[in-house]
Amino acid sequence: MIKKIEIIFRGYFIIQKSLILTCINCEKKFEFTSIEYKCPECEGLLWFDINLEKFKQQFAQIKINNTFWDYNFALPPINKDFIISLGEGGTPCRSSKRLSEKFQLNKLFFKDETRNPTNSFKDRVAALLVSHARSWNFEKMVCSSNGNQGASIAAYSSLEGIKCLNIIPGEIDVGKKAQMIAYNSEIKIVGDTVDDAIDFILKNKDFENYYQSTPELNPLTLEAQKTIAYEIINQIDTPNSVIIPMGSGELLVSLWKGFIELKEINLIENIPKLIGVQSQSSSPIVNAFFKEFDHKIEKIDNEKSIALGILVKKPLYKELAIKCIKESEGTVIAVPEKLILGSIEKLIRNEGIFAEPSSALTLAAVNLLDQKQMFDPKDNVVCLITGSGLKAPYVLEAISSQTKTTGKGSIIITKLKILSQISLSSITGITGTEIKATLGTISLAAIYQHLKDLETKGLISRKKEGKNVLYFITNSGKKVLDALDVLITLL
Ligand SMILES: [Zn+2]
Secondary structure: OOOOEOOOOOOOOOEEEEEEEEEEEOEEEEEEEEOOOOOOOOOEEEEEEOOOOHHHHHOOOOOOOHHHHHHHHHHOOOOHHHOOOOOOOOOOOEOOOOOHHHHOOEEEEEEHHHHOOOOOOOOHHHHHHHHHHHHHOOOEEEEOOHHHHHHHHHHHHHHHHOOEEEEEEEOOOOOHHHHHHHHOEEEEEEOOOHHHHHHHHOOOHOOOOOOOOOOOOOOOHHHHHHHHHHHHHHHHHOOOOOEEEEOHHHHHHHHHHHHHHHHHOOOOOOOEEEEEEOOOOOOHHHHHHHHHHOOOOOOOOOOOOOHHHHHHOOOOOHHHHHHHHHHHEEEEEEEOOOHHHHHHHHHHHHHHOEHHHHHHHHHHHHHHHOHHHHHHHHEEEEEEOOHHHHHHEEEEEEEEHHHHHHHHHHHHHHHHHHHHHHHOOOOOEEEEEHHHHHHHOOOOHHHHHHHHHHHHOOEEEEEOOEEEEEEEEEHHHHHHHHHHHHHHHHO
């Protein structure tokens, strides 16, 4: 574990396979030759410490090309020959067009990570981890995630011809699973939630020859994700609050690490308040936070959450995330499940961002915190939009079912066309078959159904003549058509 190994890879010069990580608990440093996440002595979580002197110098000289690799100098060292990219990072942090006016805020920003190559923030992680795996001469990746990281790792592995195995839970957005399969990843389904899939990886020795790319089990994940904090500072300066979805809590810790590094080199004066968001249906970090402060825990819904991207029962970074939130003077909030879909629609229609449920939670959180008057009118707030709603079938079904409203419109138009035809034959009357001849493709059965509806509403009447049934317009029907004529002249 401690010994350095020298290897030759693809004809490149000799590289050293080692990584120095620090225990966040006992603060001891260890040199590893495999990916580890727990301190060998006290089992505290490990992370990568940067050299602040060099970081300060290099941050001052940074040239922004709007890519993740702009911040290469702040990441664990990887020889540039091994770096791979699909154009990740450098995502926009846009000021809200309409929604900030609704809240007591100076400005509301959306850091739009849906703009990454596979439509989530995890492309930053995949770019770093697959580059690192390449530099360590791994030929196989294993990943257990709620979907976004697995899809990204699959994409970047595919780019490099590296085999990828995704161990996924049964409860996963099918769009993310489809991305993994499309990028040629092998899939194994274990348990219901990601906790089961991670347990499976930890207990199974078959993965020793795989590069470990499970977000919770690879400390480089934090390093990749902290670049979001750097970008926010370079794009809009220091916001007052950043609202972050929490699954295992590692994303919030990543942003905290990014901000604290910038504070330590005096690039920012204060760390923004970090506000962690979960769904009320699955909120272990929020519950633990309130329990610690002896606050009353809000009632938890018993329904299933649609925010599958952050569905974690036992968050590995729970304690650390709570510590970061407290140090930043932030807070947590659990959003009722019923508010998620509405927030997705608000983001689409007002801001043009199609977010997945776990991302839209951040907007719902702004709304709830605004109602509780938790913001100052001078505040600038950033919502982190982590991934695309196109990956979540529940969202697609819910939104596409609304096209039935348009369908209802077309039904009304068909009814009016029928009414209009009957009006043209107000003296002689008209049969259903004759109406069909004027309307074309609509079936006779459908026409009779419309005629029945119109008759029930008193807009037409019928009279039997021999074998035929003739339809006539009533005075009420004429009034509807007259009203429609007035409406058309107004449009
Ligand atoms: Zn330790």
